[in-house]
Amino acid sequence: YAYRATHFLADTQIYSNVRRVSTVLQPRHTLKYYYWIVDPRDVTGIVPKGTDGQRPANEEIIAIRSFMLLFVKQLIMIGKGVKDDELQSILNYLTTVHEDENLHDVLQMLMSLMCDHPSTLVPAFDVKCGVRTVFKLLASRSQLIRLQALKLLGFFLSRSTHKRKYDVMNPNNLYTLLIEKLLQKEETLSLATYNVLYEILTENVGQPVLFEKHPEPEPHYRLENPMILKVVASLVRQSKPCHALEEVKKLFLSDMTLLCNNNRENRRTVLQMSVWQEWLISLAYIHPKNA
Numbered sequence: 004y005a006y007r008a009t010h011f012l013a014d015t016q017i018y019s020n021v022r023r024v025s026t027v028l029q030p031r032h033t034l035k036y037y038y039w040i041v042d043p044r045d046v047t048g049i050v051p052k053g054t055d056g057q058r059p060a061n062e063e064i065i066a067i068r069s070f071m072l073l074f075v076k077q078l079i080m081i082g083k084g085v086k087d088d089e090l091q092s093i094l095n096y097l098t099t100v101h102e103d104e105n106l107h108d109v110l111q112m113l114m115s116l117m118c119d120h121p122s123t124l125v126p127a128f129d130v131k132c133g134v135r136t137v138f139k140l141l142a143s144r145s146q147l148i149r150l151q152a153l154k155l156l157g158f159f160l161s162r163s164t165h166k167r168k169y170d171v172m173n174p175n176n177l178y179t180l181l182i183e184k185l186l187q188k189e190e191t192l193s194l195a196t197y198n199v200l201y202e203i204l205t206e207n208v209g210q211p212v213l214f215e216k217h218p219e220p221e222p223h224y225r226l227e228n229p230m231i232l233k234v235v236a237s238l239v240r241q242s243k244p245c246h247a248l249e250e251v252k253k254l255f256l257s258d259m260t261l262l263c264n265n266n267r268e269n270r271r272t273v274l275q276m277s278v279w280q281e282w283l284i285s286l287a288y289i290h291p292k293n294a
Contacts (some may be wrong), residue, residue: 026078027089030071031096034109038064038071041102065108065224072112084123087130094136103145106268110140110151115208117155121162128159134171146195149188150212153199160228161206168228178230182237190243197235197251201258204231220258222265228270232259236282252286 035043036052040061043049059067060147079085079256091173095114100106117124128134133155140152172178185196198213206219226232235255263270273279 027075028092029076030075031092034068034105035096035100038068039102040068040104043100043102043105047099047105064101066105068108071107073155076112076116080120083226084120085116085127087106087127090124090127091131094131097136097172098139103143103148106140106143106148107145107151110155111146114151114155114158117158117162121158125136125159125162125167129163129167129171133159134177138177138180138184139223141181142187144188146188146193147212149185149206150195150199152212153196153203154208154212157199157203157206157208160203161208162188170201178234182206182234182241185238186241191245191248192251193240194247194251194254197255200231200235204235205262211286216254220265224262225266226262226269229272229276232273233282236286240282240285256286 036049039051043051058064079089091111096109097106097113100109117128137152137156137159140155141149143149143152160172163171185192189196194216195212195214198217199208201217202208204226205224207224239248239252239255259273263273273283
């Protein structure tokens, strides 16, 4: 597997004889039925194979999976981008597998592909309704999976045209659904979740997940997805009060102040939003505990 991931595709003659789509589909099947990390019988509900003999240790399986996914990524990147059936197989895996441990590395690979190959990934992701997979992953018990799913949505939105963003998110009120999904798994808006929402808001999405306060916004940052302002405001209002929430709230207000002070277009964007006074002023309430 290490050879396949590092040297196999370097041979031009070998690559020219590889059947792209089937070669990408087969590792998905192998990961699902043979090289699983957590037994998929109870949650996913499939019967795994290769259980009649001794299985490799989990560390070895994780390494094998990483080599297989690296091979698939290189196969896609050497060509002219992802094909629709290849992306469909990845989305099918992420949709039908429910063990977080069996999902993480495949989701990471798709994020990386979306970041490196947006010209082909974004249209294919749209055609194959990849946003449905994102919202399925937002129901995961793992915070890391949920954050990576949010980042995948962020990569898609940041590399989409305004029309594509509108056609995907607005007709089905997906911003409202986003609020509901995030509140299902978190009683309080966490700093890590806010950081990803901030990245989507300004379309400065990075692959690393930040669990600490993000850097202050640059003067040129714009409110590229202003509906995220309403999402954050609603999450703050509906979250369970605590000290961590107050820190996130202060950070959000600070970010909004800097973004609007530094850029006239940002101020215009906020003022053009419907009932912006309602959700913004609602964040100004305080609840004193003493006289």
